[in-house]
Amino acid sequence: MQLPCLEVAGVDAWLVRLFDRIDDANMPWIMALLRRCEESFGDALVDLVPSYTTLLVHYNPLQLTPAQARSRLATLLADLEPDEQGALGEIKELQVWYDDSVGPELSLLQERSGLSREAVIEAHTDQKYHVFALGFAPGFAFMGSLTEELVLPRLDTPRKRVPAGSVAVANRQTSAYPRISPGGWNLIGRTSARLFDRERDGFSLLRVGDRVRFVAVDRKEFEDAGGDTTPVEERGAETSRKNS
């Protein structure tokens, strides 16, 4: 496939496909195109959805025909330059309390990787992750890429209730759940950060293009920062308590 290319995504949307694989180096290009679309489409722009390798551009069909929107995008692509500085977002830190009570898969990660607990935490906190996309739920950031050692597949059976703030890994990705929701990722800790807050400018703490570093804190620091230490509810927890 010749890239970039434009794909029909409905009567009022084009999908711009820029890359065919996940790479940290994609984001300056995608974010540069996003900003150029904002300038170029002006009030004919309805919404933009950047993700890993693509940008979905949703425009007002009363202002632009599909052909007009397409040619506008083609023009932007013709002389697109990656915006290494301006397009990349901020570097943000998320404080995480890594503990079995709030991260039931922490021990599984140790087991699978053969690393000590300290080494697992160090591996998770050692690098800056790129925010490739937000989705699944408001403020849920898909971040990567995890070091090979920390790769765990999703849970076979998703949990019905993952507590807010849960920090999780799945395959080469990591994230934190902004609010209580179902979820199939492996939980390894919890952050006290408010990831989605409708009272805050911009609403979401994390945005596509940001780089994120996790910082390990102890229980006291986590609680002092307003973290909720309620353990993850597990099915069967009741039974094991009865047995013990």
Next chain:
Amino acid sequence: MSVASGRSSRGGSGEGRVQLRVEQAGPLALLQDAGRFGVRRLGVTQGGPVDIHAWAWANHLLDNRWGAATLEITFGGLSLIAEGNARLALAGADLEATLDDEPIEPWSRFEVQAGQRLRFGAPKDGLRAYLAAPGGFLAEPVLGSVAGVTREGLGGHDGQGGKLQKGDALVFQQGHIENDELPEAPSADKRPDYSQPTRLALVPGAQIADFESRSLFAAFNHPWQVDDRADRMGVRLTGPLLKCAVSSMISEGIGLGAVQVPPDGQPIVLLNDRQTIGGYPRLGTLTPLACAQLAQCLPGHEVHLQAQALSAAQEEYRDFLRLFRAD
């Protein structure tokens, strides 16, 4: 509270607010304006009416501006008590609406007096009805919209995406009741008949070339049934098994009406409350008006997918929008 500046709230002096009190909530009733836009990059879904056609007509019957919030009533089972006099409008499904036990014609304006009971029974034709009030129902916009999205806890009458509950109040400006020039309701022969098998226009695209040719033939030539796994996020269709060379992809932005096919080979049409990104191959996208038709189909309803060219599909949608929108 923000006051919607609808055309029908002109004048305004001496007009009070009217409430409809919820006597019985029914399974699902949510306020919906045009939807939440500009925040999908934050993972926030679009929301808005799943039947944009009936929603637009309900507002139009009161000469409301495009985007005024109506009540989307799914299945029925709702009972409201008027706490003031007003003129309301109804469009969409026939949910056996009555006013003090007198039937209300679907797709019509009607007047309510304080103390009267507006009831919705069970789906008789279609699934979702839209109740409009002068200028639109009033609620605090959340992220720029009052569209109620339960899963995200955003919008709606309570700002938290909550379904309507017993005791809740729906508020609006009283507006004028004298018979000025309000738009005509569509005549009976121009209203959709939701009971007929439905042809859904689909603009081909995305990964359509990666589907097996026999699957593509089947997709467009065999009937599909609406599954009972259907809600505001999406509607599953059951029918021939569709095989695609691609089983999963890197997640990308998903438009309204995208027809995605997970590995089980049965398509899911993604509607207003869909997740913002997804990674299953897609046949293309239903037009907004086809989404509206699908949103009125009960489980078991027969639908057919029909390919439509992009330019013709957009033209049709523009013509529809121009009936209701000034821009």
